[in-house]
Amino acid sequence: MTKHILKMTVNGETHEVLAEPRELLVYVLREKMGMKGAHVGCDTSHCGACTVEIDGKSVKSCTMFAVQAQGANITTIEGLGSPDGLHVLQQSFKEHHGLQCGYCTPGMITRAHRLLQENPNPTEAEVRFGISGNICRCTGYQNIVKAILSAAAEINAAKEAAQ
Amino acid sequence: MIPAAFEYHRPRDIGGALAILTEHGEDARVLAGGHSLIPMMKLRMAEVPHLIDLADIAALRGITVEGGRVTIGAMTTQHELIASAALHDAVPLLREAALQIADPQVRYMGTIGGNVANGDPGNDMPGVMQCLDATYTLECPEGTREVRARGFYEAAYMTGRDDAEILTRISLKATRGGYAYEKQKRKIGDYATAACAVLIEAENGRVSSAAVSMTNLSDVPVFSDAAANALLGTACDRDAVKAAVAAALAEIDPTEDNRGPVKFKMHVAGIIIARAIERAWSRA
Ligand SMILES: Cc1cc2nc3c(=O)[nH]c(=O)nc-3n(C[C@H](O)[C@H](O)[C@H](O)COP(=O)(O)OP(=O)(O)OC[C@H]3O[C@@H](n4cnc5c(N)ncnc54)[C@H](O)[C@@H]3O)c2cc1C
Numbered sequence: 001m002t003k004h005i006l007k008m009t010v011n012g013e014t015h016e017v018l019a020e021p022r023e024l025l026v027y028v029l030r031e032k033m034g035m036k037g038a039h040v041g042c043d044t045s046h047c048g049a050c051t052v053e054i055d056g057k058s059v060k061s062c063t064m065f066a067v068q069a070q071g072a073n074i075t076t077i078e079g080l081g082s083p084d085g086l087h088v089l090q091q092s093f094k095e096h097h098g099l100q101c102g103y104c105t106p107g108m109i110t111r112a113h114r115l116l117q118e119n120p121n122p123t124e125a126e127v128r129f130g131i132s133g134n135i136c137r138c139t140g141y142q143n144i145v146k147a148i149l150s151a152a153a154e155i156n157a158a159k160e161a162a163q
Numbered sequence: 164m165i166p167a168a169f170e171y172h173r174p175r176d177i178g179g180a181l182a183i184l185t186e187h188g189e190d191a192r193v194l195a196g197g198h199s200l201i202p203m204m205k206l207r208m209a210e211v212p213h214l215i216d217l218a219d220i221a222a223l224r225g226i227t228v229e230g231g232r233v234t235i236g237a238m239t240t241q242h243e244l245i246a247s248a249a250l251h252d253a254v255p256l257l258r259e260a261a262l263q264i265a266d267p268q269v270r271y272m273g274t275i276g277g278n279v280a281n282g283d284p285g286n287d288m289p290g291v292m293q294c295l296d297a298t299y300t301l302e303c304p305e306g307t308r309e310v311r312a313r314g315f316y317e318a319a320y321m322t323g324r325d326d327a328e329i330l331t332r333i334s335l336k337a338t339r340g341g342y343a344y345e346k347q348k349r350k351i352g353d354y355a356t357a358a359c360a361v362l363i364e365a366e367n368g369r370v371s372s373a374a375v376s377m378t379n380l381s382d383v384p385v386f387s388d389a390a391a392n393a394l395l396g397t398a399c400d401r402d403a404v405k406a407a408v409a410a411a412l413a414e415i416d417p418t419e420d421n422r423g424p425v426k427f428k429m430h431v432a433g434i435i436i437a438r439a440i441e442r443a444w445s446r447a
Contacts, residue, residue, distance in 0.1 A: 001168040021171035021214065024205075043164050045202050046352070048268060057242070057271035063201050064272070067171045068194075068216060111268070132351045133266030 008072050010035065011079030019066045026050045026061035029076060037077035037106040041135070048134030051107035052076045058114045060133070077106035080113060088158075089113055089151045098147035100138035108134045112148045120156060124149060166204035166211075173216045177223070177329060180215050181304050185327055187213040193329060194218075195238060195277035198269050199286075223276070223331060228253045231337045237276025237330050242267075244275060253337035256360060260291045260344040266352040279312070280330045282320040285354035289316060290384035291344060294360035294376040297335040301328040309334075316383035340364035341447030345439040346378070347431050349422060355379040356422040357432040359411075359439040363394065365447040370394045375407065375440070380415035380432050387411045390436070399444040408436045 007016050010033060017032045029035045029052070038061050041049030045063040052061045053075040081087030089109045092098070099105045108131065115122065115130040122130065127148050128141070136144060174180040184191050191213035194200060203209035217223055223238035228249040235244070241261045244250060251258045264270060264278070264287050278288040279299065292299075292312035299310050301324055315323045324330060346358035358378035364371045375390040389410035397403035417428040 001170055004171065020168060022166045022168050022204075024165070027165075043205070045198065045269070048266075051268060058268050059272060060268045063198055065171070065197075065201070067173075068197070068218065070173075115267075129351075130267060133268040 004067050004070070006066055006070055008069050008074055010074045011076060017066075021065060021067050023066050024062055025052075025059075025064045025066045025069055028066040029061060029074075035076050035078050038110075039103055039106060041103065041107075046135065047104070047107075048111060048131075049104050049107040051111045051134065053110055053114050056114075056117075058111045058133070075110065075113075077110055080109065087113075088154050089116075089148070092147040092151035092154065093144070096143045096147040096150060098139060098144045099136075104134060104136045104138075108136065108144060112151070115148070116152055116155065121152060122149070164205040166201075167207060169204075169211050170213050171216065172213060173219055175219050177220055177302060177331065180217060180220060180329060181302065181327070183213065183215050184329065185304055189326060191215055195274040195280075196240060196269075196272040197277075198265070198273045199277060199281050199283060217329075226250050228337070233335050233337060235275055235333045235335075237274060237280075237332055239275050241265075241270035241273050241275065241278070245270065254295065254335065256291060256295065256338065256342040256344060256362065259342065260287055260346075260360065263287065263344060263346045263348075263358075269352075275333060276330050279315075279333065280322065280324060282316065282322045284319050284382050284384070285379050287344075287346070287355065287358060287378050290358065290376040290378040290386075291360045292333065292335070293384050293386040294362055294374045295335045295338065296374070297333050299324075299330050300332045300334065301325070302331045303328045307331070313386050319382040338362055340372075341443040341445065343439045343442035343446070345435045345442065347435050354422075357417075357428060357435045359432070359436045361436075361439040361443040363399070363440070363443040363447045365399075365444070368398055370397055370399055370403075370444075370447075375411055375436070377411060377415060377432065377436070380417045380428065382416075382418075385411075385414050387414045389414065394440065399440065399447075404437050404440050407440055408433050411436050 039049040041047035050062040081090045192211045194216045224236045226247050227234045245261050297312045341363045344360050347356045355378045360376050362374045373391040373394040376386040390407045393407040393410045
């Protein structure tokens with residue numbers, strides 16, 4: 001089968017890889033680009049642990065072939081923050097105990113990030129509906145919802161202060 | 164899970180896509196949002212030696228609302244459909260139904276064309292399109308034709324679309340009056356255990372027109388004339404709703420699966436149909 005040279009921007013950097021059409025984006029990100037943040041949870045399009053942001057959409061990267069992302073602009077959890085410089089959402093998950101085993105967290109946070117781009121001031125119900133494509137088996141969601149609401153408030157306060 | 168190997172094509176226009184489809188016949192399939200097809204390929208329940216991605220075909224995108232006529236390009240995603248204010252003004256039933264499909268990630272990718280062309284009885288839009296009496300435009304190298312949603316579904320995964328055709332757009336009329344899409348599911352993001360779409364117009368406190376259709380209660384979506392007729396001319400009172408529910412239930416044929424036994428599905432369907440009628444009436 002014909003391999004394709006794929007060029008995409010991941011977390012602001014241009015990457016070029018050679019891939020077969022059947023290679024799923026999550027495996028290309030993890031195994032060819034070394035970005036292990038997006039996790040393979042269910043591998044059946046249900047759990048959302050593999051969520052990344054592609055051209056302004058939250059996408060389950062286990063359900064997209066890497067060739068489909070030719071030329072795309074992708075943000076993974078690695079692009080949001082780092083161990084020394086946590087993103088507001090990461091800090092908030094940490095403070096509110098929004099994670100336990102941590103497996104769903106990268107998907108949960110990249111999804112929450114997109115949600116807050118589209119709806120900077122969500123209600124609790126909107127947060128719950130907005131993360132309904134991400135499954136967590138540890139926290140019972142309570143603290144995840146708290147963490148996202150608190151991060152939203154913090155981001156909004158910072159924006160206001162800057163004005 | 165990794166699917167079997169395939170060749171990937173990404174044509175820039177419909178002509179290019181149709182040419183590849185014609186060249187490879189049964190060995191080719193189009194890819195829209197991929198959120199039904201890719202899971203099937205990963206499970207190796209679908210083998211597609213030539214995959215034709217429709218992503219770059221601009222002519223398949225976009226929503227137009229003009230003079231009471233609505234056209235939706237096949238590659239319009241559920242997310243775009245939900246976001247369209249003009250569409251919501253013209254046909255509010257569509258946003259109500261789309262918001263009950265899957266989850267945000269699936270809605271960013273999943274397209275309206277893929278949803279109606281797929282032929283899975285669990286898909287929500289086929290029943291909705293039957294309720295709206297929508298028309299699908301199918302294109303092949305020889306030309307285009309139009310098919311009504313009400314006559315399109317033949318059996319599970321079997322539709323009136325020929326293998327060489329691409330569904331390019333959906334056309335429908337703007338609606339007036341009340342609408343509702345009610346869906347019972349095991350959890351958020353799931354396919355329907357039972358779902359029902361209803362449109363009702365009222366005149367002088369009586370039902371002057373009605374349409375009722377159901378999702379995932381047979382191997383095809385079911386549009387029930389009998390249920391609509393039971394409502395016509397009534398004040399949509401308790402007896403009328405009861406008669407409409409009985410008429411609708413007589414037309415479905417659910418099967419036992421992991422969403423429950425037949426008796427349970429009939430029970431749930433009865434409740435969902437009644438709720439959909441009552442809510443549509445309350446908005447009429
Ligand atoms: C976790 C999960 C939950 C889901 N829940 C629901 C739900 O509750 N309700 C629901 O309705 N759906 C649900 N879906 C399915 C989802 O909505 C799919 O996106 C949809 O069924 C197919 O649209 P697609 O654009 O992804 O099509 P694809 O997966 O790309 O294609 C599906 C089929 O249609 C064909 N096709 C696509 N476009 C065209 C076209 N323009 N012309 C001709 N043939 C075409 C393809 O060849 C393929 O055979 C769910 C999916 C997932 C992963």
